[in-house]
Amino acid sequence: MIGWLRLVLGLAIVAIATPPMALWQMMALRTGWADEGTAPRLWHHLVTRVLGIRIHVHGQMATQRPLLIASNHISWTDIMVLGSLADLHFIAKLEVGSWPLLGRLAKLQRTVFVDRGARRKAGAQVGEIASRISDGDPMVLFPEGSTGDGNVLLPFKSTLFAAAASAMNGEGGEPPVIQPVAIVYTRLQGLPMGRGLRPHIAWIGDQTLVPHLTSLLRTGAVDVEVHFGTPISVGPGLSRKHLARDVEQQVRMMMAAALRNPR
Template sequence: MIGTLRSAAAIALILIASLPMALWQIIALKSNGRLDDGRIPRLWHRMAVRLLGIRIHVRGAPSKKRPLLIASNHISWSDIMVLGSLDEVHFIAKAEVATWPIFGTLARLQRSVFVERQARRKSGEQATEIARRMSDGDPMVLFAEGTTGDGNTLLPFKSTLFGAAQMALSEGGSETVSIQPVAIAYTRLQGLPMERRHRPHAAWIGDLDLMPHLLRLLREGAMDVEVHFGEPITFTPGDDRKKLAREVERQVRDMFAAVLRNPA
């Protein structure tokens, strides 16, 4: 009963706060740069993780270098709120997200880039859009596995959208692009360490319905997540994006494994 009341209260507060924040964000986006269009999404994410009962532990920090591509593993929809609460970042999201009720609108207001990962013919066009945004100074977050994992293991990183770094060099006029590896791991539930069989509790995998998963997290509450920012890798003209993807994956995998062995 208490969990249900907490869920209803949290959802109500998020919805009530979202309307004025969305209106302000629309005004900011129409101001042609005169108003900061990154501050409101960050405030919204901070509010959301607090109401969801997610405690964030951070090691390292988002890089201030530009152009910047942040390459992270992916476990749940909540990863977006977690990373979005830490810095004014923009996300590379799968095309279906744009059609989701509420979340699709929020993603558009945060100026997410929507990609069709299965449409290989569009990969060049999509990478070009990401490269343009990076060249304009927007830090872009890429969930490099292309889907969500189960919270225990990482899936292989896909190299296709790392091509955006190459395009930022060739088309944006930048001499280098920074690629920052990031590892996300959910480690505790109600203060108790998550073991292997419990970590999928946080994961949102495949075609699971979003709302039941959201309501379950709200009812149970109090979840800890660790975010580890690695040192940025400098990408230069002539570097191989596939080798880059493998090196970023290696670093994320090492940080992820270290968190699971010894959570904060």
């Protein structure tokens, strides 16, 4: 009974709050009267609260610009978690832009949509991301290219790492940096999840959104750790594959440490 009450109340809160926040964001983008990052950050914070996600941050986001954040990916809730912490922009797969409601909200946050299956578009997509990074927008990349089960890190795809190498910060500016980030869901209702329960949070493959959302709202009380790693300066001669390998190694180490010893 309590689970259903959480579900109904949570959906009602988000349904009431979303339209005015979306209007606020539209006006901010069109007129510049307000910071375009405020409404998305508040909306992400609201959703994490409604879902009962408790966020524990370790380390801090890099202050250097241009900045590309590279994180492991477990669920759509990763976006809510990271988006509640800072004014960030995301790199998402192309089909997200066509999703009802969430696609529109992603566009309002100026998400960059990429078609990973179209190699002929790779150069243009890298150029768009590099331009956004050069303009000072911290961009979040999920280089696994898919969602994992929360227990295992999938191999990183290197193509979009070229965006950091292409980003510029003006003559004499600091070089671009890539910051590894590990997201680890550690506890469910206060108890350690373990390998068996962690996939409960994961959103994998063709799983539909509504049943997953319903399950999270009825369950509640999820703890997630966000670990910010050591930024990697993108210097001359560093290939995208070299960068992807170094970032993946950091994320893997942070993720493994959090899984062994949930804080």
